[in-house]
Amino acid sequence: MTITITVNGKQYRRDVAEHRTLLHFIRQDLGLTGTKESCGAGECGACTVIMDGKSVKSCMILAAEADGSVIETIEGEAHDNELSPIQKAFEKHHAVQCGFCTPGMIMSVKDLIRRNPHPDRQQIIHGIEGNFCRCTGYEQIIEAVEEVAGTRTEKGELDYV
Amino acid sequence: MVQEFKYVAPATLDELLRFLSEKAEQGERAIVINGGTDLLVSIRAGLAAPDYVVDMKKIPDLHEIRFDATDGLSIGATVTINELLESEVVEKQYSVLYAGAKTLADHQLRNRATVTGNLVTASPCGDTTSPLLTLKAALVIRSASGSRKMLISEFITGVKKTALKPDEIVEKIIIPAASAGAAGGYKKLKRIKGHDLGLVMVAMYKKGDEIRFSIGSAAPRPVLLEGIKPGTPVATVQKMAQDAISPIDDVRASAEYRRAMVDTYVAQLMEEVK
Numbered sequence: 400m401t402i403t404i405t406v407n408g409k410q411y412r413r414d415v416a417e418h419r420t421l422l423h424f425i426r427q428d429l430g431l432t433g434t435k436e437s438c439g440a441g442e443c444g445a446c447t448v449i450m451d452g453k454s455v456k457s458c459m460i461l462a463a464e465a466d467g468s469v470i471e472t473i474e475g476e477a478h479d480n481e482l483s484p485i486q487k488a489f490e491k492h493h494a495v496q497c498g499f500c501t502p503g504m505i506m507s508v509k510d511l512i513r514r515n516p517h518p519d520r521q522q523i524i525h526g527i528e529g530n531f532c533r534c535t536g537y538e539q540i541i542e543a544v545e546e547v548a549g550t551r552t553e554k555g556e557l558d559y560v
Numbered sequence: 561m562v563q564e565f566k567y568v569a570p571a572t573l574d575e576l577l578r579f580l581s582e583k584a585e586q587g588e589r590a591i592v593i594n595g596g597t598d599l600l601v602s603i604r605a606g607l608a609a610p611d612y613v614v615d616m617k618k619i620p621d622l623h624e625i626r627f628d629a630t631d632g633l634s635i636g637a638t639v640t641i642n643e644l645l646e647s648e649v650v651e652k653q654y655s656v657l658y659a660g661a662k663t664l665a666d667h668q669l670r671n672r673a674t675v676t677g678n679l680v681t682a683s684p685c686g687d688t689t690s691p692l693l694t695l696k697a698a699l700v701i702r703s704a705s706g707s708r709k710m711l712i713s714e715f716i717t718g719v720k721k722t723a724l725k726p727d728e729i730v731e732k733i734i735i736p737a738a739s740a741g742a743a744g745g746y747k748k749l750k751r752i753k754g755h756d757l758g759l760v761m762v763a764m765y766k767k768g769d770e771i772r773f774s775i776g777s778a779a780p781r782p783v784l785l786e787g788i789k790p791g792t793p794v795a796t797v798q799k800m801a802q803d804a805i806s807p808i809d810d811v812r813a814s815a816e817y818r819r820a821m822v823d824t825y826v827a828q829l830m831e832e833v834k
Contacts, residue, residue, distance in 0.1 A: 400567065417567035417613075420600070440601045441669060453642075453671040459597050460672065463567040464615055507668065528754040529666025 402466040406431065407475030415462045422446045424462035425472060433473035433502045437531075444530030447503035448472050454510035456529070471509070473502035485509060485547050492543040492555060496534030504530045508544050517548050563603055569615040573702070576616060576729065581704040583612060584727040590614050592729055594638060595673040597665070598681045616729065624732075627653070632737035637730055641670040641678070641688070654735060656744025656765050660691035663748045666755040676730045682716045682781075685758045689716070690774035690782045691746060694765035695739040703728040719780045742767035745833040747825035751812065759813040762801075762825035764833050766790070773797065773826065778805035778818050794830050798823045 403412045406429060413428055422439075425431050425448065437445035439458045446457040449471040476483040482490065485505050495501050504527060511518060511526035518526060523544045524537075532540060542555040570576040576592075583590035591610040593599050594617065602608040616622055617638050624636040627649040635644065641661050644650055651658045664670060664678070664687035678688045679699070692712050699715055701708050704727065715723050724730065743766045750756035758777050765772040771788040783804045788797060807818035 416564070418564050418603075439604065441597055441665075444666070444668060447668055454668045455671050456668045459600050459669070461567060461593075461596070461600070461613070463569070464593070464596070464617070466569075510667070524753075526667060529668045531754075 400463060400466075402462060404462075404465055404467070405469045407470070407472060417461070417463050419462045420458055421448070421450075421460040421462045421465045421470075422457035424465075425457060425470070428462075431472055431474050435499055435502055437499065442531070443500075443503075444507065445500055445503045447506045447530060449506055449510055452513075454507050454529075471506065473505055476505065476509075485512070485543075488543040488546040489540070492539045492546060494535060494539040494543040496532075500530055500532045500534075504532065504540060508547070511544070512547060517550050518544070519550055520545065523548070563606070563609055565603070565610050566612050567615065568612055569618045571618055573619055573621055573731070574704075576614060576619060577702060577704040577727070579612075579614060580729070581727040584725075588612065590726070592616050594677040594680070595640065595669075597669050597673045598677065598683075622731065625650075627740075629737055629740075631734070632740065633735040635675050635733040635735070637676040637732060638674055639676070641665075641673050641675060642667070644675055644688075645670070653740040654691075654695060654742070654744070656694055656742065656746060656763050657688060657691040657735070659744060659746035660687045660748075660761075660763055663687050663746065663758075663761075669755075675733060679712060679715065679733070680722060680724060680730055682718075682720050682722045683757075684719055684780060684782060685761065685777040686782070687746075687748065687758065687761065687776075690761060690763040690776040691744070691765075692733065692735070693774040693782055693784045694744070694763050694772040694786075695735045695742070697733050697735045697739075699733055700731045701728050702731045707731070709734075713784055716781050739765070739767070743833050745829045747829060749813075749821050749825075757812070760807070760818040760821050760825075762822060762829060764826075764829040766833050771797075773801060773829075775801060775805055775822055778807040778822060780806075794827050797830065798826050801826055 435445040437443045441456050441459045448457045451468050507530050545551040588611045590612040593613045593615050622637040625639050626634045678686045698711050746763045748761040749759040761776040763774045773785040776782040807815040809815050
Protein backbone atom coordinates (compact mmCIF):
# COMPACT_ATOMS: atom_id res chain seq x y z
CA MET A 400 0.00 0.00 0.00
CA THR A 401 1.02 3.64 -0.41
CA ILE A 402 1.47 5.73 2.70
CA THR A 403 2.27 9.38 3.32
CA ILE A 404 4.32 10.20 6.40
CA THR A 405 6.01 13.40 7.50
CA VAL A 406 9.33 12.77 9.20
CA ASN A 407 11.25 15.68 10.73
CA GLY A 408 9.29 18.13 8.62
CA LYS A 409 9.79 16.34 5.33
CA GLN A 410 6.89 14.54 3.66
CA TYR A 411 7.49 11.08 2.21
CA ARG A 412 5.09 9.13 0.01
CA ARG A 413 6.15 5.49 -0.33
CA ASP A 414 4.90 2.03 -1.16
CA VAL A 415 5.24 -0.19 1.86
CA ALA A 416 4.57 -3.84 2.63
CA GLU A 417 1.53 -4.07 4.89
CA HIS A 418 3.34 -6.12 7.52
CA ARG A 419 6.33 -3.74 7.75
CA THR A 420 6.90 -2.02 11.08
CA LEU A 421 7.25 1.74 11.34
CA LEU A 422 10.77 1.14 12.68
CA HIS A 423 11.87 -0.80 9.60
CA PHE A 424 10.19 1.75 7.36
CA ILE A 425 12.12 4.60 9.01
CA ARG A 426 15.45 2.76 9.03
CA GLN A 427 15.41 0.80 5.80
CA ASP A 428 13.00 2.59 3.49
CA LEU A 429 13.85 6.15 4.51
CA GLY A 430 17.46 5.40 5.44
CA LEU A 431 17.13 7.24 8.76
CA THR A 432 19.22 4.82 10.81
CA GLY A 433 19.53 6.99 13.92
CA THR A 434 16.51 5.21 15.38
CA LYS A 435 17.72 1.83 16.66
CA GLU A 436 16.28 -1.65 16.89
CA SER A 437 17.19 -3.73 19.89
CA CYS A 438 14.54 -6.04 21.37
CA GLY A 439 11.92 -5.52 18.67
CA ALA A 440 9.23 -6.38 21.20
CA GLY A 441 8.37 -3.13 22.94
CA GLU A 442 10.57 -3.63 25.98
CA CYS A 443 13.75 -1.61 25.54
CA GLY A 444 12.76 1.74 24.02
CA ALA A 445 15.72 1.98 21.59
CA CYS A 446 13.24 2.55 18.75
CA THR A 447 11.35 5.40 20.46
CA VAL A 448 10.13 8.14 18.12
CA ILE A 449 7.52 10.86 18.57
CA MET A 450 4.37 10.25 16.55
CA ASP A 451 1.73 13.01 16.36
CA GLY A 452 3.25 14.56 19.46
CA LYS A 453 3.38 11.38 21.54
CA SER A 454 6.38 9.18 22.27
CA VAL A 455 5.88 5.65 20.96
CA LYS A 456 7.91 2.52 20.30
CA SER A 457 8.20 2.26 16.54
CA CYS A 458 8.76 -1.51 16.57
CA MET A 459 5.23 -1.85 17.96
CA ILE A 460 3.51 0.04 15.15
CA LEU A 461 2.94 -0.91 11.54
CA ALA A 462 4.02 1.63 8.96
CA ALA A 463 0.49 1.23 7.57
CA GLU A 464 -1.01 2.33 10.90
CA ALA A 465 1.18 5.45 10.81
CA ASP A 466 -0.19 6.58 7.43
CA GLY A 467 -0.83 10.32 7.60
CA SER A 468 1.12 10.86 10.80
CA VAL A 469 3.85 13.31 11.73
CA ILE A 470 6.99 11.70 13.11
CA GLU A 471 10.01 13.12 14.89
CA THR A 472 13.26 11.15 15.12
CA ILE A 473 16.76 11.84 16.43
CA GLU A 474 17.77 13.17 13.00
CA GLY A 475 15.51 16.16 13.61
CA GLU A 476 17.39 17.27 16.74
CA ALA A 477 20.56 18.97 15.54
CA HIS A 478 20.27 21.95 13.19
CA ASP A 479 23.06 23.56 11.12
CA ASN A 480 25.74 21.52 12.91
CA GLU A 481 24.42 22.69 16.26
CA LEU A 482 23.25 20.09 18.78
CA SER A 483 19.84 20.54 20.41
CA PRO A 484 19.73 21.56 24.10
CA ILE A 485 18.99 17.95 25.12
CA GLN A 486 21.88 16.64 23.05
CA LYS A 487 24.23 19.27 24.51
CA ALA A 488 23.23 18.31 28.04
CA PHE A 489 23.78 14.61 27.25
CA GLU A 490 27.25 15.44 25.94
CA LYS A 491 28.13 17.64 28.91
CA HIS A 492 27.05 15.06 31.49
CA HIS A 493 28.54 12.05 29.70
CA ALA A 494 25.06 10.59 29.37
CA VAL A 495 26.20 8.73 26.25
CA GLN A 496 28.47 5.70 26.50
CA CYS A 497 27.94 3.07 23.81
CA GLY A 498 25.22 5.33 22.41
CA PHE A 499 22.79 2.67 21.29
CA CYS A 500 19.98 3.73 23.63
CA THR A 501 20.64 7.45 23.12
CA PRO A 502 18.40 8.24 20.12
CA GLY A 503 15.38 6.62 21.78
CA MET A 504 16.29 8.07 25.17
CA ILE A 505 16.50 11.58 23.74
CA MET A 506 13.09 11.25 22.08
CA SER A 507 11.58 10.14 25.41
CA VAL A 508 13.23 13.06 27.19
CA LYS A 509 11.99 15.45 24.51
CA ASP A 510 8.44 14.20 25.03
CA LEU A 511 8.80 14.40 28.83
CA ILE A 512 10.08 18.01 28.75
CA ARG A 513 7.20 19.03 26.47
CA ARG A 514 4.65 17.55 28.86
CA ASN A 515 6.42 18.75 31.97
CA PRO A 516 9.11 21.41 31.39
CA HIS A 517 10.54 21.12 34.91
CA PRO A 518 10.39 17.49 36.00
CA ASP A 519 11.89 16.59 39.34
CA ARG A 520 14.15 13.58 39.80
CA GLN A 521 11.30 11.11 40.39
CA GLN A 522 9.37 12.40 37.36
CA ILE A 523 12.50 12.02 35.23
CA ILE A 524 13.03 8.45 36.40
CA HIS A 525 9.37 7.69 35.70
CA GLY A 526 9.56 9.45 32.31
CA ILE A 527 12.46 7.35 31.03
CA GLU A 528 11.41 4.01 32.51
CA GLY A 529 10.59 2.73 29.03
CA ASN A 530 14.17 3.23 27.83
CA PHE A 531 16.83 0.77 28.88
CA CYS A 532 20.46 1.88 29.15
CA ARG A 533 22.95 -0.85 29.93
CA CYS A 534 26.02 1.42 30.21
CA THR A 535 25.49 4.49 32.33
CA GLY A 536 23.46 3.22 35.27
CA TYR A 537 21.14 6.15 34.35
CA GLU A 538 22.77 8.63 36.75
CA GLN A 539 24.40 10.76 34.05
CA ILE A 540 21.21 10.67 31.96
CA ILE A 541 19.14 11.90 34.90
CA GLU A 542 21.67 14.69 35.51
CA ALA A 543 21.51 15.70 31.85
CA VAL A 544 17.72 15.90 31.99
CA GLU A 545 17.87 17.91 35.22
CA GLU A 546 20.20 20.32 33.43
CA VAL A 547 17.77 20.77 30.54
CA ALA A 548 14.85 21.12 32.96
CA GLY A 549 16.67 23.54 35.24
CA THR A 550 15.90 21.29 38.21
CA ARG A 551 19.44 20.31 39.25
CA THR A 552 19.75 20.70 42.99
CA GLU A 553 22.82 18.60 43.77
CA LYS A 554 26.25 18.28 42.25
CA GLY A 555 26.58 15.39 39.85
CA GLU A 556 29.33 12.78 39.80
CA LEU A 557 31.32 14.61 37.15
CA ASP A 558 31.44 17.77 39.26
CA TYR A 559 33.88 16.00 41.56
CA VAL A 560 36.26 14.82 38.81
CA MET B 561 7.37 -8.70 10.82
CA VAL B 562 8.47 -12.11 9.69
CA GLN B 563 4.98 -13.12 8.64
CA GLU B 564 3.04 -11.43 5.93
CA PHE B 565 -0.55 -10.32 6.25
CA LYS B 566 -2.91 -7.81 4.71
CA TYR B 567 -3.78 -4.61 6.56
CA VAL B 568 -7.20 -3.03 6.39
CA ALA B 569 -8.46 0.07 8.18
CA PRO B 570 -12.26 0.42 7.97
CA ALA B 571 -13.57 3.96 8.41
CA THR B 572 -16.83 2.98 10.09
CA LEU B 573 -17.94 0.43 12.66
CA ASP B 574 -20.43 -1.15 10.22
CA GLU B 575 -17.70 -1.63 7.66
CA LEU B 576 -15.43 -3.24 10.27
CA LEU B 577 -18.14 -5.62 11.49
CA ARG B 578 -19.14 -6.59 7.95
CA PHE B 579 -15.52 -7.34 7.11
CA LEU B 580 -15.09 -9.54 10.19
CA SER B 581 -18.28 -11.47 9.51
CA GLU B 582 -17.35 -12.02 5.84
CA LYS B 583 -13.88 -13.30 6.74
CA ALA B 584 -15.28 -15.53 9.51
CA GLU B 585 -17.69 -17.10 6.97
CA GLN B 586 -14.90 -17.61 4.46
CA GLY B 587 -12.71 -19.21 7.11
CA GLU B 588 -9.99 -16.58 6.85
CA ARG B 589 -8.25 -15.33 9.96
CA ALA B 590 -8.91 -11.66 10.55
CA ILE B 591 -7.54 -10.25 13.80
CA VAL B 592 -8.43 -6.79 15.05
CA ILE B 593 -5.49 -4.56 15.93
CA ASN B 594 -6.08 -1.96 18.61
CA GLY B 595 -2.96 -0.61 20.36
CA GLY B 596 -1.02 -3.50 18.87
CA THR B 597 1.34 -3.77 21.81
CA ASP B 598 0.49 -7.44 22.34
CA LEU B 599 -0.66 -8.45 18.88
CA LEU B 600 2.50 -7.38 17.07
CA VAL B 601 4.67 -9.20 19.63
CA SER B 602 2.56 -12.33 19.14
CA ILE B 603 2.80 -12.12 15.34
CA ARG B 604 6.55 -11.57 15.55
CA ALA B 605 6.88 -14.61 17.83
CA GLY B 606 4.74 -16.73 15.51
CA LEU B 607 1.98 -17.11 18.12
CA ALA B 608 -0.58 -15.40 15.90
CA ALA B 609 -0.74 -15.80 12.13
CA PRO B 610 -3.54 -13.66 10.76
CA ASP B 611 -4.43 -13.37 7.09
CA TYR B 612 -5.79 -9.89 7.81
CA VAL B 613 -4.94 -7.35 10.47
CA VAL B 614 -7.97 -5.08 10.84
CA ASP B 615 -7.26 -1.68 12.37
CA MET B 616 -10.07 -0.29 14.54
CA LYS B 617 -8.28 2.96 15.41
CA LYS B 618 -9.52 4.89 12.37
CA ILE B 619 -13.14 4.70 13.56
CA PRO B 620 -13.87 7.96 15.45
CA ASP B 621 -16.96 6.57 17.27
CA LEU B 622 -14.82 4.09 19.18
CA HIS B 623 -12.57 6.77 20.61
CA GLU B 624 -14.83 8.29 23.25
CA ILE B 625 -14.64 8.41 27.01
CA ARG B 626 -17.79 9.70 28.64
CA PHE B 627 -19.21 9.94 32.14
CA ASP B 628 -22.84 10.18 33.04
CA ALA B 629 -24.18 10.17 36.61
CA THR B 630 -26.86 7.60 35.66
CA ASP B 631 -25.07 5.34 33.18
CA GLY B 632 -21.58 5.57 34.63
CA LEU B 633 -18.34 5.69 32.70
CA SER B 634 -18.14 4.52 29.11
CA ILE B 635 -14.67 3.84 27.74
CA GLY B 636 -14.55 3.44 23.96
CA ALA B 637 -12.56 0.57 22.48
CA THR B 638 -9.64 2.64 21.23
CA VAL B 639 -9.14 4.83 24.32
CA THR B 640 -5.49 4.46 25.32
CA ILE B 641 -4.19 3.99 28.84
CA ASN B 642 -2.71 7.51 28.84
CA GLU B 643 -6.02 8.97 27.65
CA LEU B 644 -7.72 7.16 30.53
CA LEU B 645 -5.16 8.60 32.95
CA GLU B 646 -5.79 12.10 31.58
CA SER B 647 -9.48 11.81 32.42
CA GLU B 648 -10.26 13.71 35.61
CA VAL B 649 -13.35 11.62 36.28
CA VAL B 650 -11.27 8.43 36.26
CA GLU B 651 -8.77 9.88 38.72
CA LYS B 652 -11.46 11.23 41.03
CA GLN B 653 -14.31 8.73 40.73
CA TYR B 654 -12.63 5.43 39.88
CA SER B 655 -9.41 5.60 41.83
CA VAL B 656 -8.70 1.86 41.75
CA LEU B 657 -8.67 1.92 37.94
CA TYR B 658 -6.48 5.03 37.90
CA ALA B 659 -4.01 3.39 40.29
CA GLY B 660 -3.78 0.20 38.21
CA ALA B 661 -3.50 1.95 34.84
CA LYS B 662 -0.65 4.12 36.14
CA THR B 663 1.49 1.03 36.66
CA LEU B 664 0.85 -0.44 33.20
CA ALA B 665 4.07 -0.73 31.15
CA ASP B 666 5.79 2.60 30.38
CA HIS B 667 4.84 5.97 28.92
CA GLN B 668 5.44 5.01 25.27
CA LEU B 669 3.36 1.83 25.55
CA ARG B 670 0.62 3.63 27.48
CA ASN B 671 0.39 5.99 24.49
CA ARG B 672 -0.60 3.02 22.30
CA ALA B 673 -2.03 0.32 24.56
CA THR B 674 -5.77 0.53 25.18
CA VAL B 675 -7.96 -0.39 28.14
CA THR B 676 -10.07 -2.66 25.95
CA GLY B 677 -6.96 -4.31 24.51
CA ASN B 678 -5.74 -5.03 28.02
CA LEU B 679 -8.98 -6.96 28.63
CA VAL B 680 -9.17 -8.71 25.26
CA THR B 681 -5.57 -9.91 25.65
CA ALA B 682 -6.86 -11.62 28.82
CA SER B 683 -3.46 -11.94 30.44
CA PRO B 684 -3.66 -12.97 34.11
CA CYS B 685 -1.46 -9.93 34.85
CA GLY B 686 -3.50 -7.21 33.09
CA ASP B 687 -3.12 -4.02 35.13
CA THR B 688 -6.60 -2.72 34.37
CA THR B 689 -8.32 -6.11 34.57
CA SER B 690 -8.30 -6.51 38.36
CA PRO B 691 -9.39 -2.91 39.00
CA LEU B 692 -12.22 -3.26 36.45
CA LEU B 693 -13.35 -6.50 38.08
CA THR B 694 -13.72 -4.76 41.45
CA LEU B 695 -15.70 -1.98 39.76
CA LYS B 696 -18.15 -4.55 38.26
CA ALA B 697 -17.41 -3.28 34.78
CA ALA B 698 -19.19 -4.77 31.77
CA LEU B 699 -18.36 -4.95 28.09
CA VAL B 700 -20.53 -4.15 25.10
CA ILE B 701 -19.71 -6.71 22.43
CA ARG B 702 -20.82 -6.16 18.85
CA SER B 703 -20.98 -8.10 15.64
CA ALA B 704 -22.76 -7.51 12.35
CA SER B 705 -25.73 -9.45 13.72
CA GLY B 706 -26.17 -7.55 16.98
CA SER B 707 -24.74 -6.69 20.35
CA ARG B 708 -24.55 -8.23 23.80
CA LYS B 709 -23.42 -7.06 27.20
CA MET B 710 -21.25 -9.15 29.45
CA LEU B 711 -19.53 -8.77 32.81
CA ILE B 712 -15.73 -8.94 32.70
CA SER B 713 -15.86 -11.87 35.10
CA GLU B 714 -17.74 -13.85 32.41
CA PHE B 715 -15.74 -12.46 29.49
CA ILE B 716 -12.32 -13.76 30.50
CA THR B 717 -12.48 -17.55 30.34
CA GLY B 718 -8.84 -18.52 30.86
CA VAL B 719 -5.22 -17.56 30.24
CA LYS B 720 -5.37 -15.44 27.07
CA LYS B 721 -8.89 -16.75 26.39
CA THR B 722 -12.11 -14.77 26.16
CA ALA B 723 -15.73 -15.26 25.14
CA LEU B 724 -15.15 -13.08 22.05
CA LYS B 725 -16.04 -14.76 18.74
CA PRO B 726 -14.03 -14.18 15.54
CA ASP B 727 -16.69 -11.87 14.09
CA GLU B 728 -17.09 -9.81 17.27
CA ILE B 729 -15.38 -6.78 18.75
CA VAL B 730 -15.56 -5.10 22.13
CA GLU B 731 -17.15 -1.74 21.42
CA LYS B 732 -16.81 -0.23 24.88
CA ILE B 733 -16.38 -0.84 28.57
CA ILE B 734 -19.10 0.37 30.91
CA ILE B 735 -18.33 1.01 34.57
CA PRO B 736 -21.52 1.42 36.58
CA ALA B 737 -22.28 4.76 38.20
CA ALA B 738 -22.82 2.80 41.44
CA SER B 739 -19.06 2.18 41.57
CA ALA B 740 -18.19 5.88 41.21
CA GLY B 741 -16.62 7.59 44.16
CA ALA B 742 -15.30 4.40 45.73
CA ALA B 743 -11.97 4.51 47.50
CA GLY B 744 -9.38 2.26 45.93
CA GLY B 745 -5.81 1.12 45.82
CA TYR B 746 -3.56 -1.10 43.74
CA LYS B 747 -0.38 -2.97 44.71
CA LYS B 748 1.86 -4.54 42.11
CA LEU B 749 4.95 -6.64 42.74
CA LYS B 750 7.71 -6.19 40.16
CA ARG B 751 11.27 -7.48 39.78
CA ILE B 752 12.63 -4.02 38.98
CA LYS B 753 11.61 -0.42 39.73
CA GLY B 754 10.99 0.33 36.05
CA HIS B 755 8.27 -1.11 33.87
CA ASP B 756 7.61 -4.79 34.34
CA LEU B 757 4.82 -7.33 34.26
CA GLY B 758 3.35 -7.86 37.69
CA LEU B 759 4.49 -10.98 39.58
CA VAL B 760 1.33 -10.59 41.57
CA MET B 761 -1.06 -7.69 42.05
CA VAL B 762 -3.92 -6.83 44.38
CA ALA B 763 -6.67 -4.25 43.73
CA MET B 764 -9.00 -3.02 46.47
CA TYR B 765 -12.36 -1.25 46.18
CA LYS B 766 -14.24 0.21 49.12
CA LYS B 767 -17.58 1.99 49.05
CA GLY B 768 -20.22 2.16 51.77
CA ASP B 769 -20.49 -1.23 53.41
CA GLU B 770 -18.91 -3.13 50.52
CA ILE B 771 -15.26 -4.04 50.12
CA ARG B 772 -13.98 -5.96 47.11
CA PHE B 773 -10.56 -7.30 46.22
CA SER B 774 -9.22 -8.59 42.95
CA ILE B 775 -5.97 -10.50 42.64
CA GLY B 776 -4.01 -10.83 39.40
CA SER B 777 -1.18 -13.17 38.32
CA ALA B 778 -2.16 -15.68 40.99
CA ALA B 779 -4.61 -17.86 39.05
CA PRO B 780 -5.44 -18.49 35.35
CA ARG B 781 -7.86 -15.58 35.58
CA PRO B 782 -7.85 -12.57 37.92
CA VAL B 783 -9.82 -13.52 41.02
CA LEU B 784 -12.63 -11.39 42.54
CA LEU B 785 -13.55 -11.37 46.23
CA GLU B 786 -16.71 -9.47 47.06
CA GLY B 787 -19.27 -8.88 49.77
CA ILE B 788 -16.62 -8.15 52.39
CA LYS B 789 -17.96 -5.90 55.16
CA PRO B 790 -15.89 -3.10 56.68
CA GLY B 791 -14.45 -4.23 60.00
CA THR B 792 -13.76 -7.76 58.74
CA PRO B 793 -10.46 -8.88 60.32
CA VAL B 794 -7.44 -8.78 57.99
CA ALA B 795 -6.76 -12.45 58.66
CA THR B 796 -10.26 -13.39 57.45
CA VAL B 797 -9.77 -11.54 54.15
CA GLN B 798 -6.31 -13.07 53.75
CA LYS B 799 -7.85 -16.53 54.23
CA MET B 800 -10.50 -15.75 51.58
CA ALA B 801 -7.76 -14.61 49.19
CA GLN B 802 -5.58 -17.66 49.81
CA ASP B 803 -8.55 -19.99 49.19
CA ALA B 804 -9.43 -18.24 45.93
CA ILE B 805 -5.99 -18.14 44.30
CA SER B 806 -3.95 -20.96 42.75
CA PRO B 807 -0.56 -19.47 41.89
CA ILE B 808 2.11 -21.43 40.07
CA ASP B 809 5.91 -21.52 40.20
CA ASP B 810 7.33 -19.96 37.05
CA VAL B 811 10.42 -18.12 35.81
CA ARG B 812 9.30 -14.89 37.44
CA ALA B 813 8.33 -16.00 40.96
CA SER B 814 7.47 -19.01 43.09
CA ALA B 815 3.92 -19.84 44.12
CA GLU B 816 4.96 -19.50 47.76
CA TYR B 817 6.31 -15.96 47.19
CA ARG B 818 3.14 -14.97 45.36
CA ARG B 819 0.97 -16.28 48.21
CA ALA B 820 3.06 -14.44 50.79
CA MET B 821 2.85 -11.16 48.86
CA VAL B 822 -0.92 -11.47 48.45
CA ASP B 823 -1.21 -11.57 52.26
CA THR B 824 1.12 -8.59 52.58
CA TYR B 825 -0.74 -6.49 50.01
CA VAL B 826 -4.18 -7.33 51.42
CA ALA B 827 -3.01 -6.16 54.85
CA GLN B 828 -1.37 -3.01 53.44
CA LEU B 829 -4.41 -2.06 51.38
CA MET B 830 -6.82 -2.59 54.29
CA GLU B 831 -4.63 -0.24 56.31
CA GLU B 832 -4.24 2.39 53.55
CA VAL B 833 -7.59 2.51 51.73
CA LYS B 834 -10.06 4.39 53.90
